[in-house]
Amino acid sequence: MDEVSTPLVPEATVARLPVYLRGLVDLASDGVETVSSEQLAAVAGVNAENVRKDLSILGSYGKRGVGYEVDFLIEQIKRVLGAGDPVSVVIVGAGNLGRALAYYGGFASGGFPIKGLVDSSPEIIGQEVAGITVEPFEELKDVVQKNSCTLGIIATPAAAAQSVADQLINAGIYSILNFAPGLVTVPESVTLRKVDLATELHILAFHEQQRERNE
Amino acid sequence: MDEVSTPLVPEATVARLPVYLRGLVDLASDGVETVSSEQLAAVAGVNAENVRKDLSILGSYGKRGVGYEVDFLIEQIKRVLGAGDPVSVVIVGAGNLGRALAYYGGFASGGFPIKGLVDSSPEIIGQEVAGITVEPFEELKDVVQKNSCTLGIIATPAAAAQSVADQLINAGIYSILNFAPGLVTVPESVTLRKVDLATELHILAFHEQQRERNE
């Protein structure tokens, strides 16, 4: 019995909404107040029909003959994505990648402040990284609760990834982004997404080969 | 008129082959010589029917009643993916992310050695990062040619991404991995893939919200 039920958003649409959001924020900072599906498609790198179909799923927020109101649309997309308020993030593993992520300012400004940083190495624990003190891995649950973290990032070696995921879930985190290669399994109630850079390079190498073959 | 034509590999299959490859390499290092689709599916995190369908596209390399020969399959997947020989990579932008990537040893051991590192900041040029000297951005073409780089990684701020992509293409690179947010357009002859971490977080936040709504 939800009141403002967002009917059912296809996964492909969910993946595009953040791209629209970024384009809209850019437009807004340029002082643009109204945007057509054609314009938004141009800045998002997709075609206009797709934009319209995606936006129509959120509701009929456009004015025919005019377009969409930028500020209003930003609010609606944020609402649907669950990014109305800042979402706090905890990073596990303060190595090369974990530090790079922590130092990156784009997450905080995009509504995803890094609030916790934990590691298992005694040499790293206690270090200050991007204004955050690295806490021991054992304190994960405490760190999560104190900072109300709802998203977790795994930036540890692959060998530790599964146990880190288990501990994140144990700490009350149900949304995980994993950078470690290899298989990590989680209960159905948990959303785990994987950023697999090695796979990305392989896919590029495949297309590179296809290109060379057609010459 | 290709001799050993690989008929036509669906994009979805191309994206899974690297995952199989990683699993197979792990199995091989454990001394496993033969693997069934069921076993491979388990380590890859997909279902067995999918594995069989993917592998059957490469050719009928399995023995019914037995399974697939691990070493042979590794070679075939590498061949199809174009990863038989090492593929050299150049990184543009030696900031937080560029350094983390350069220091990461998993790329080189996976067949993608980082061979070049360029930046535009005078303070960073000349620095040694992971055994590589950071060269000026203007020397990009030289760096690419001297090291026979075929893959390029963009790790610069978003504002510079488009011009970096243009210069990479100018230097003879047709396969690009972009970490910068925002739109980058390239000719059709170029393959550009994007790693969009902000989008990943947004997608996780969406599912997190869905979860909270059903409570």
Add this chain to the structure above:
DNA sequence: AGATGTTTGTGAACGTGAGAAGAAGGATCG
């Protein structure tokens, strides 16, 4: 106020990929 042009919203066709089921080939055991 009417005509015209613009832009959204949606229904239908098309293509791709996933899953299920059955046929075929090979091994193993009696």
Add this chain to the structure above:
DNA sequence: CGATCCTTCTTCTCACGTTCACAAACATCT
């Protein structure tokens, strides 16, 4: 040597997403 079991390979069906086409709504110009 024959029967049974196992696993690959292939075909079919269904769901999803994208693209195309068109109608409805709004603004603007005369």
